[in-house]
Amino acid sequence: MKVIVPIKQVYDPRTVRVSRSRGILDIREAELMMNPGDRYALAEALRLKDEQGARVVAISMGPPEAEDILREALAMDVDEAILLSDEAFSGVDVSAAVVIVAKAIDKIGDYDLILTGCKASGDGSGQFAPRLAQHLDLPQITRASHLMVEGGKVKARHKLPDGYAVLEASLPAVLSIAEGANEPRYPSLPGSIAAYDERTVAIWGLEHLELTPDEITENTCTEVRGTLAGLERELGRVIKGEPSEAAKELTQELKGGGLMR
Amino acid sequence: MDFTFEKKHELLGRTVREFAEQEIAPRTPEIEETHTIPDDLLQQMAELGFFGVPFPTKYGGAGAGETGYCILMQELMKGNPSVACLIGAHTSIGATAIYLDGSERLKQKYLPPLCRGEKIAAFALTEPNAGSDAASIRLAAVREGDSYILDGTKIWITNGADAEIFSVFAVTDKTMGYRGGHTAFVVEKGFPGFSLGTIDEKMGIVGSSTAELVFEGCRVPGENVIGQVGMGFLTAMRTLDHGRHGLGAGCLGGAERVLKTCLEYAKYREQFGVPIAKKQAIQFMIADIITEIEALRSLVYRVAWLADSGRPYRQLGGICKLFGSEVLARAVDKAVQIHGAMGYMRDYPVEQMYRDARITEIFEGASEIQRVVIAMEAFRKLGVRIEP
Numbered sequence: 001m002k003v004i005v006p007i008k009q010v011y012d013p014r015t016v017r018v019s020r021s022r023g024i025l026d027i028r029e030a031e032l033m034m035n036p037g038d039r040y041a042l043a044e045a046l047r048l049k050d051e052q053g054a055r056v057v058a059i060s061m062g063p064p065e066a067e068d069i070l071r072e073a074l075a076m077d078v079d080e081a082i083l084l085s086d087e088a089f090s091g092v093d094v095s096a097a098v099v100i101v102a103k104a105i106d107k108i109g110d111y112d113l114i115l116t117g118c119k120a121s122g123d124g125s126g127q128f129a130p131r132l133a134q135h136l137d138l139p140q141i142t143r144a145s146h147l148m149v150e151g152g153k154v155k156a157r158h159k160l161p162d163g164y165a166v167l168e169a170s171l172p173a174v175l176s177i178a179e180g181a182n183e184p185r186y187p188s189l190p191g192s193i194a195a196y197d198e199r200t201v202a203i204w205g206l207e208h209l210e211l212t213p214d215e216i217t218e219n220t221c222t223e224v225r226g227t228l229a230g231l232e233r234e235l236g237r238v239i240k241g242e243p244s245e246a247a248k249e250l251t252q253e254l255k256g257g258g259l260m261r
Numbered sequence: 262m263d264f265t266f267e268k269k270h271e272l273l274g275r276t277v278r279e280f281a282e283q284e285i286a287p288r289t290p291e292i293e294e295t296h297t298i299p300d301d302l303l304q305q306m307a308e309l310g311f312f313g314v315p316f317p318t319k320y321g322g323a324g325a326g327e328t329g330y331c332i333l334m335q336e337l338m339k340g341n342p343s344v345a346c347l348i349g350a351h352t353s354i355g356a357t358a359i360y361l362d363g364s365e366r367l368k369q370k371y372l373p374p375l376c377r378g379e380k381i382a383a384f385a386l387t388e389p390n391a392g393s394d395a396a397s398i399r400l401a402a403v404r405e406g407d408s409y410i411l412d413g414t415k416i417w418i419t420n421g422a423d424a425e426i427f428s429v430f431a432v433t434d435k436t437m438g439y440r441g442g443h444t445a446f447v448v449e450k451g452f453p454g455f456s457l458g459t460i461d462e463k464m465g466i467v468g469s470s471t472a473e474l475v476f477e478g479c480r481v482p483g484e485n486v487i488g489q490v491g492m493g494f495l496t497a498m499r500t501l502d503h504g505r506h507g508l509g510a511g512c513l514g515g516a517e518r519v520l521k522t523c524l525e526y527a528k529y530r531e532q533f534g535v536p537i538a539k540k541q542a543i544q545f546m547i548a549d550i551i552t553e554i555e556a557l558r559s560l561v562y563r564v565a566w567l568a569d570s571g572r573p574y575r576q577l578g579g580i581c582k583l584f585g586s587e588v589l590a591r592a593v594d595k596a597v598q599i600h601g602a603m604g605y606m607r608d609y610p611v612e613q614m615y616r617d618a619r620i621t622e623i624f625e626g627a628s629e630i631q632r633v634v635i636a637m638e639a640f641r642k643l644g645v646r647i648e649p
Binding site: 068071072075186187188189190191192193194195196197 | 322
């Protein structure tokens with residue numbers, strides 16, 4: 001069994017500042033990290049490695065710095081790491097990213113499962129897995145947990161707002177792993193050192209992937225016209241006093257605001 | 262000159278920091294109550310390779326060197342000082358004695374299970390009459406055929422109740438004293454004639470065990486001699502020299518944790534209508550803590566760099582331990598003052614920080630001994646010998 005896990009490097013939201021006056025994210029002091037949602041996909045793939053001997057390949061599209069999250073994945077015990085990096089890939093949107101990643105997945109070949117996070121903490125479109133499945137013409141299960149791989153099929157729970165559905169798909173398939181589906185792994189300490197001292201990250205660019213710059217631009221369909229700071233929410237008001245009086249006041253407020261008839 | 266960490270050390274540091282925050286720190290109430298570190302936590306740490314960080318990969322270590330080890334100690338101390346203490350005594354003195362002077366056979370036999378965390382190590386030097394004066398040990402080792410028979414006691418041995426492998430220092434020739442008369446041995450918990458005596462109750466680091474070891478005709482195979490017969494005192498001193506910067510690193514992490522607690526408290530605690538952070542008296546104390554932390558950080562990682570690049574670091578290692586433990590002591594003292602009565606109460610973490618910090622000025626060479634060693638070295642360079 002071969003499992004491919006596409007992962008993404010994002011800014012650590014704890015280190016990003018929001019400049020409300022300019023409507024931009026201030027990333028001057030921001031630190032980079034592995035997208036938290038992708039850790040669930042890696043943990044699920046590594047569970048399949050431990051229990052069923054799967055070979056796990058982590059891939060990431062990004063600038064040269066993104067190599068660090070692949071090394072981190074190696075430290076968690078993935079078998080192979082590939083960085084898709086090229087000047088031509090900078091600033092691509094999710095639809096072009098899917099074209100690039102799908103090409104890499106084809107090159108790796110002979111895979112059974114593609115596991116992804118549910119959404120990235122950066123732009124958070126949540127479209128990557130569904131678009132990738134569509135592009136590769138593969139079945140998909142989004143927000144998946146409780147994976148069982150058996151007899152050329154994968155069975156998983158698909159999380160719904162009020163419960164879950166058990167879905168089955170033939171292999172190969174694309175699954176986005178639900179947050180909380182498992183306990184994400186820590187890199188091991190010897191693994192952390194070996195990830196830099198002994199292991200290698202393959203770097204594939206435009207040429208290696210047999211893509212042309214036109215294919216990238218043609219598939220980029222998002223245009224960013226501007227960014228806005230989120231609305232500032234005012235703090236709620238606490239209605240004090242006797243409960244019966246407070247309830248009356250609350251009802252009046254809600255009626256006055258058109259929230260209750 | 263470059264003060265940045267290598268990427269591999271950054272990853273190791275981030276991992277330990279997150280592990281300490283998420284897995285170790287939340288167990289503190291349990292550790293304080295039971296006076297022991299939960300087995301499942303130690304098991305998890307063993308699986309992630311926390312027990313052999315500085316040692317080469319050929320012995321099952323992480324190969325992270327002294328820089329990696331200092332990062333480990335710094336971050337562990339933020340999680341829980343008892344856990345840091347267990348790993349510290351295991352790694353930088355217990356296993357290091359074998360690593361520094363043991364034969365290749367001894368290293369191959371004992372280091373891999375120690376690095377994997379399957380067994381815990383301890384360093385047994387102190388005796389009732391030999392604390393700072395380590396040359397006065399009396400534990401006797403008498404040769405009998407291919408073995409040595411050990412008789413006597415060791416006290417206040419960190420990890421004593423948890424360890425299975427002990428680096429033990431004994432007298433093989435009374436007439437020669439510490440120059441040629443002391444020998445180091447690897448003693449396994451299961452050797453006949455070895456037993457645990459009193460397990461001590463302490464002021465702080467209560468999750469780390471401290472015990473008396475009793476040797477009654479304890480038979481140790483001759484092949485378990487660490488290094489050469491008669492050279493044990495040197496092994497002890499070399500091991501202790503080797504471990505000092507790690508302690509300084511632990512103190513650095515401890516002081517950083519203290520600072521964080523003080524900053525958070527001063528931010529919201531209001532007196533006279535304003536947060537106490539706005540009071541100069543508080544600002545001055547916090548500024549002093551920060552200044553000392555930054556000085557200590559430079560010192561710790563300078564020593565680690567010296568050690569990893571094969572340069573001499575003996576004197577600076579002692580300075581690092583001395584300064585580190587006193588920086589931490591001053592930081593916890595100020596922390597209690599900043600927190601006022603709350604800093605004195607058992608229900609709040611500052612009280613524990615204060616108790617846990619005190620030992621760092623005592624164990625692995627008391628501050629006074631460090632000062633003597635530092636001065637000795639300075640005079641030695643002038644050709645003047647001063648002996649303790």
